[in-house]
Amino acid sequence: MTHSVKKGNKALVGAFFASVLMISGCGGTAETAEEGTTGGTAEDPVVIQYLHRLPDGEGMTLVQDSIDRFNDEHPGIQVEPTKFDGQPDESYSKIHQSVVAGDGLCLAQVGYDAIGSSFIAGDLMDVSEYADEYTGNYAEGPMTQMTVGGAVVGLPQDTGPLIYMYDTAAFDDLGIEVPTNWDEFYEAAKVAREDGKYIGTFQTDEVKALMSGQAAAAGSTWFEGTEDGWEVSLDDEATGQVAEVYQKLIDEDLIKVVGRWDTSFTDALVGGEIIGTVGAGWEPAFFLGDLEQEETSWEVAHLPAFDPSNPSTGPDGGSGVAVVKGCENPEEAMLVADWYNTQVPDLVSQGLVVAATTEEPQTPEDIKKLWNGQDVYSVLAEANDRMNPDFAFGPTWPSVGAVLNETGATVSQGGTSMEELFDAGQTAAVTSLEDAGLPVVE
Amino acid sequence: MVGWAFMAPFALLFLLVFIVPILASVKESFFRQVAAIDEECANPLYGCTTGSADEVVTSSFVGWDNFLYVLTSEMFWSGVGRVMLFGAVQVPVMIIASLFLAILIDSTIIKRVTVFRLGYFLPFAIPGVIAALVWTYLYTPELSPISDVLGWFGLEVDFFSTNLMLWSMANITTWTFTGYNMLIFLAALQAIPGELYEAARIDGANAWQVATRIKVPMVRGAAMLAVLLSIIGTVQLFNEPTVLAVRNGWMGPGYTPMMMAYNTAIGGQISPSGVGPASAISLVMAVLAGLLALVYMLVQRRLAK
Structure with missing residues (x-):
């Protein structure tokens, strides 16, 4: 074995160490916002603390730079952004600690999958009364994700529609077309396997995100709020269809079972073994980085459809800027959240598929060049519109997701089956809601 | 009066x-955190109170339910099984290694004792989380010099595989604590009166016999202390699995009982979640650790007779 350390791997491991280091970090300034009802004055501005997890990478418009513009335009409000470097789950613990400590944190980035759980943990504020003038700026699906039981808790920032990424040159060599549905995918995968290549993956470390998105794409809801309580359906027909499709692909070794953040994934991608995969809308921003090239023959396409007559997709990630309980100036906080979430070019530069509909996103030149000259962000915007708007994450999603991830990590040929995976999720979903004292419809 | 005053700082803390x-x-272990819902609430999907109370979560008295949950939890007993297996192998290996190092340092073979003593002890000075991070780096195949060396012999070892993980962690804790336990033994060795060695030499004992017949039996008390501390440390296994689980999702949030307690208390990754069930897990573990220590002491006493 040669000692080959690739740039991407190093970065990945570096990010891992940084994130783990954050476990022991606490930090955060405890500055209380100044009193004030409708914004402060230039001498005595309202201070809004904003905790985010955006990448702030090289060549991006930094959050601080955008916020500086806001602060210049709004002398009565001073926004202080802080970047959180750890895992999302760790940031939710941090937010919770801020609420408990009452340190005046006002705005925080919260994933759609954690909105419900953060709300029942008592961390988010009902800001419905300030929301009306802003809701029109966002797509309906993401706006719904920022609403719990009728209460608006913030404004959506980005989405992560599932998409399909593939190498056009490799597909041409094999004489296969990009699959538009899962039957075509199956046939194309067989052709690719004869040449030792995979056109898809089952990512053992992204199970909760990818499989919930796939179930949504297949038309499932998983958590439906009814008058009598939560209807949980990780065992419905649509999810069963996802299980069946993936089980067949895994059984016949037509997709590669691999961890997305394993170095072996990178190796297979760089080595040309993986020539296509389903991924999230935020992945094109960095997915090809390990190839270390400026131009490639890769392109983005829509997710293969489960129902060809009604092609749909589902969410993998995506988050909003939520107002944290204990914020002393929620009205100004919402103004800030709306302002930043509609800075479309700034957010696109951070690699986001924006939730705001106020402006067409422009694909950055380097991304366009990297993706075979394709207008990637217009495909992503289309995918956004195709997203199943009814899919919801229940308020006990973190524990359900943990079970899906833990069980999903053992899915393999002859190992844990897809059916067992979703069964485990269904059981976990029902019991966790009951444990939390919330109503469940059996 | 003066006596009490001297004791006060300790007693207070x-x-x-x-x-x-x-x-x-x-107290907490008899309560469970559930959504606050009152009768008049129309749509309690996320819990709700129609009154002025702003509380979303409330603690409700559940009697022995939390303990019942812990004692019947598969996750809990799998975790207990893992730390037991871990301890059964790691503790003896570490204790024997530290005794060996202590005797080596205590012997006359070694010059520059300070260098070695400090060298062996140094890993203990590195915080557990940092040590786990360093080892994660050393275990990652693409970065690891260890994997490179094994590769020369055609061996490809995945230190993160389901079968090896426990032993990869055992290696980390052994590396950290061997030097510490060595110090305990060393202190005991140096307390052995010199007359014993003189008498042995007069009787014609060689170095090996001095080591096995005098030194080892004389550090029995120290061994007991070292083993007890190690058993408690094993039960509390947390840093290493928590760090390693970031990279290895299959480990889940409850790989060891202490991880389970932590992830039950915050983050909502384990259901039922909250301080109540987490307290119950901790208390059951405390009792188990006490029982283990007791059993060890009884066995030790029986053997001594």
């Missing part, structure tokens, strides 16, 4: 940081 938290967690 002991009460504040030890007794009070234990009592608080005993």
